[in-house]
Amino acid sequence: MKKFWKNTILSILLFFAIMFARVIHAESSLDEIKERGYIKVSTNADFDPFEYKDGDKIIGIDVDIARKLAEYMGFGIEINDVSFDALTLELSSGACDFAIAAMSYSDEKAQSVDFSDPYYNAKNVVIVPVESSIKSVDEILDKRIGVALGFTGDIYCTEHFPSADIHRYDTASDAVLDLLSGRIDAVVIDDVPARKLVNVSDGEARVVDGYLFEESYRVAVPKGEKELLDEINTSIAKMKTDGEIDKIVAQYVGVSGGESVDLIAQIYNNLVNKDRYKMILSGLATTLEITVVALFIGLLIGFTLALINVSKSKNIIMKFLKIAANFYITVIRGTPVVVQIFVIYYLIFASTGLPKLLVAMIAFGINSGAYVAEIVRGGILSVDSGQYEAGRSLGLSAGTTMKHIILPQAVKNVLSSLTGEFINLIKETSVAGFIGVMDLSRAGNIIRSQTYEPVVPLMTVALIYFVLVALLTVVFSLIERRMRSSDKR
Amino acid sequence: MISVKNLYKEFKQDDKILYVLNGISVDFKKGEKVAIIGPSGSGKSTFLRCINALETPTSGEIFFKERKVDSSSSEIDDIRKNIGMVFQHFNLFPHMTIFENITFAPTMLKIYSPSQAKELAMALLEKVGLKDKWNVHPSRLSGGQKQRVAIVRSLMMNPEVMLFDEPTSALDPEVVKDVIGLMIEIAKSGMTMIMVTHEMSFVRRAATRVIFMDEGKIIADTTPENFFNNCENVRISKFLNKLI
Numbered sequence: 001m002k003k004f005w006k007n008t009i010l011s012i013l014l015f016f017a018i019m020f021a022r023v024i025h026a027e028s029s030l031d032e033i034k035e036r037g038y039i040k041v042s043t044n045a046d047f048d049p050f051e052y053k054d055g056d057k058i059i060g061i062d063v064d065i066a067r068k069l070a071e072y073m074g075f076g077i078e079i080n081d082v083s084f085d086a087l088t089l090e091l092s093s094g095a096c097d098f099a100i101a102a103m104s105y106s107d108e109k110a111q112s113v114d115f116s117d118p119y120y121n122a123k124n125v126v127i128v129p130v131e132s133s134i135k136s137v138d139e140i141l142d143k144r145i146g147v148a149l150g151f152t153g154d155i156y157c158t159e160h161f162p163s164a165d166i167h168r169y170d171t172a173s174d175a176v177l178d179l180l181s182g183r184i185d186a187v188v189i190d191d192v193p194a195r196k197l198v199n200v201s202d203g204e205a206r207v208v209d210g211y212l213f214e215e216s217y218r219v220a221v222p223k224g225e226k227e228l229l230d231e232i233n234t235s236i237a238k239m240k241t242d243g244e245i246d247k248i249v250a251q252y253v254g255v256s257g258g259e260s261v262d263l264i265a266q267i268y269n270n271l272v273n274k275d276r277y278k279m280i281l282s283g284l285a286t287t288l289e290i291t292v293v294a295l296f297i298g299l300l301i302g303f304t305l306a307l308i309n310v311s312k313s314k315n316i317i318m319k320f321l322k323i324a325a326n327f328y329i330t331v332i333r334g335t336p337v338v339v340q341i342f343v344i345y346y347l348i349f350a351s352t353g354l355p356k357l358l359v360a361m362i363a364f365g366i367n368s369g370a371y372v373a374e375i376v377r378g379g380i381l382s383v384d385s386g387q388y389e390a391g392r393s394l395g396l397s398a399g400t401t402m403k404h405i406i407l408p409q410a411v412k413n414v415l416s417s418l419t420g421e422f423i424n425l426i427k428e429t430s431v432a433g434f435i436g437v438m439d440l441s442r443a444g445n446i447i448r449s450q451t452y453e454p455v456v457p458l459m460t461v462a463l464i465y466f467v468l469v470a471l472l473t474v475v476f477s478l479i480e481r482r483m484r485s486s487d488k489r
Numbered sequence: 490m491i492s493v494k495n496l497y498k499e500f501k502q503d504d505k506i507l508y509v510l511n512g513i514s515v516d517f518k519k520g521e522k523v524a525i526i527g528p529s530g531s532g533k534s535t536f537l538r539c540i541n542a543l544e545t546p547t548s549g550e551i552f553f554k555e556r557k558v559d560s561s562s563s564e565i566d567d568i569r570k571n572i573g574m575v576f577q578h579f580n581l582f583p584h585m586t587i588f589e590n591i592t593f594a595p596t597m598l599k600i601y602s603p604s605q606a607k608e609l610a611m612a613l614l615e616k617v618g619l620k621d622k623w624n625v626h627p628s629r630l631s632g633g634q635k636q637r638v639a640i641v642r643s644l645m646m647n648p649e650v651m652l653f654d655e656p657t658s659a660l661d662p663e664v665v666k667d668v669i670g671l672m673i674e675i676a677k678s679g680m681t682m683i684m685v686t687h688e689m690s691f692v693r694r695a696a697t698r699v700i701f702m703d704e705g706k707i708i709a710d711t712t713p714e715n716f717f718n719n720c721e722n723v724r725i726s727k728f729l730n731k732l733i
């Protein structure tokens with residue numbers, strides 16, 4: 001179903017992560033689990049009905065299978081939600097013992113993880129608009145085909161339909177949305193989510209008879225953990241023979257996503273039903289928490305680095321600090337924040353076991369620090385050198401002059417840039433979801449993946465960000481105006 | 490009081506090296522009012538700024554009451570407390586009121602208690618006719634008022650010597666006399682003063698010694714009478730002729 005992300009940068013990360021993980025991972029996983037008493041499992045709760053969120057709970061076919069596996073093996077379980085791209089990193093860094101997320105075998109993946117025996121066979125089918133002339137699955141080979149990025153449908157169509165125009169979406173429901181608006185002719189996706197998508201399309205889409213290909217879902221374990229893999233395979237075999245897996249699947253297939261059509265009903269379904277607004281609210285709280293803490297870390301780092309950078313000291317330690325500060329600023333400003341948060345979470349803090357939320361705060365703080373440093377440095381340089389000379393000529397120390405004479409003027413000069421950085425930070429925290437932090441954006445995405453209705457969750461999230469930013473802009477401009485007018489008294 | 494020994498200063502500008510000071514040796518005694526004059530680019534401002542280590546000389550030494558003036562030594566802040574400096578562009582602190590501008594350093598450095606500082610500050614402001622401006626920010630003052638406040642800020646530290654770096658050059662002609670008047674009063678109080686200036690009337694009235702600099706060297710070091718009346722030096726007479 002899904003395939004690991006092909007992004008070059010991530011591949012490099014992956015390489016380092018594996019190197020790193022090998023160094024810190026001396027003990028075998030099974031021994032560790034026995035010591036700990038429970039299994040750590042990672043999934044990507046964005047794929048209803050295999051793994052998705054109901055409120056704060058992670059549920060789904062895979063999740064129930066994972067629970068059963070743990071039960072059969074005699075352990076407790078802890079389930080974590082991360083982005084699909086991050087699953088390999090979770091495994092190789094030792095953050096989890098196994099990953100279960102409707103994954104199927106591929107040679108490429110098998111280089112970084114080991115796969116269990118299959119626990120479920122899924123068929124990939126074709127969804128078309130109800131009035132479409134397409135009658136059989138073979139007819140799509142030169143059409144505009146929508147797939148979920150990285151899913152096996154994507155790989156299959158890329159390989160087998162070279163003359164097709166393939167459109168890749170983040171989720172299958174996004175693809176169906178484009179299908180219904182006529183931008184594409186067909187969507188290729190696993191049969192279970194396909195049935196659900198057709199259900200919620202309100203009679204506008206149908207599944208074409210037959211299927212393109214079949215695939216087997218497997219559990220992924222860290223490379224080389226043979227004991228653990230054997231245990232899992234034994235338990236899977238047992239679950240198959242005693243009918244546990246069929247029971248679990250039957251429980252979830254046929255669960256309807258909701259039939260809302262008009263806006264009021266959509267709002268009800270996306271925000272009120274199953275207390276989904278609570279997810280949005282807790283996401284908003286998380287976004288604010290991350291932003292505020294990251295802001296303070298960023299200011300602390302930023303001011304420190306700016307002071308190091310403008311220092312005229314010829315001391316060897318200061319010279320070294322200056323080089324280090326410049327390196328830090330260049331690297332942080334020269335790389336995307338998504339990559340930074342991955343590096344910080346999976347490489348730097350991999351073995352510390354710090355909570356994701358804290359890591360996200362630190363990561364965004366580190367990111368913001370580099371920008372604040374440059375803003376503050378610019379502010380300090382914008383203050384006339386005569387101010388420094390006047391302070392020093394009165395016998396004030398360099399530190400006192402900086403603190404009481406230069407910095408107050410520098411900060412005033414760059415206040416609008418600093419508040420701009422704060423506002424940027426709020427929006428940038430939306431990538432915290434990549435390491436599984438349930439922030440505002442991710443809350444919206446999760447609701448979308450549950451209801452298959454993009455409009456209300458997306459607009460709600462956008463509106464909240466907008467109101468937040470607009471309010472802060474007003475507050476900051478008031479503060480700024482007050483600070484400026486104080487000079488003219 | 491101040492002893493300058495063999496001062497050299499070079500600046501790198503683009504690929505060229507500018508020789509700004511070319512071996513200055515001179516002593517200043519307590520109570521002297523020294524006017525340093527000379528054409529622009531003669532190095533007089535640079536020389537003045539070396540005295541309180543705002544510039545670091547390339548070679549040579551300066552001693553203030555037997556203590557070496559060195560910008561990298563830990564003593565420098567203590568030495569600077571005793572050397573007041575008045576700048577061409579005033580350099581008042583724009584984010585502070587006039588009162589804060591003149592009391593910040595003396596209270597910060599514990600020269601006066603806050604109440605003592607307040608008393609002295611108000612007395613000095615009254616003396617320069619700016620008592621009613623104590624609670625405004627510098628942006629509300631005229632150039633002449635700003636420079637008087639800057640001089641008061643220096644005086645508040647109770648320095649043993651005051652340096653003036655072209656204090657009237659940035660002022661409108663009609664307010665120059667206010668600042669000159671204040672400087673003459675300070676001179677009368679017995680303060681040791683070293684000033685870089687183009688105000689010849691002030692030099693005639695208040696200076697006890699004139700140093701003429703050109704191309705980074707001291708060309709003449711004499712009394713004002715001698716300087717204005719018996720100038721045999723070609724460069725000095727050329728300079729003076731230009732002024733008139």
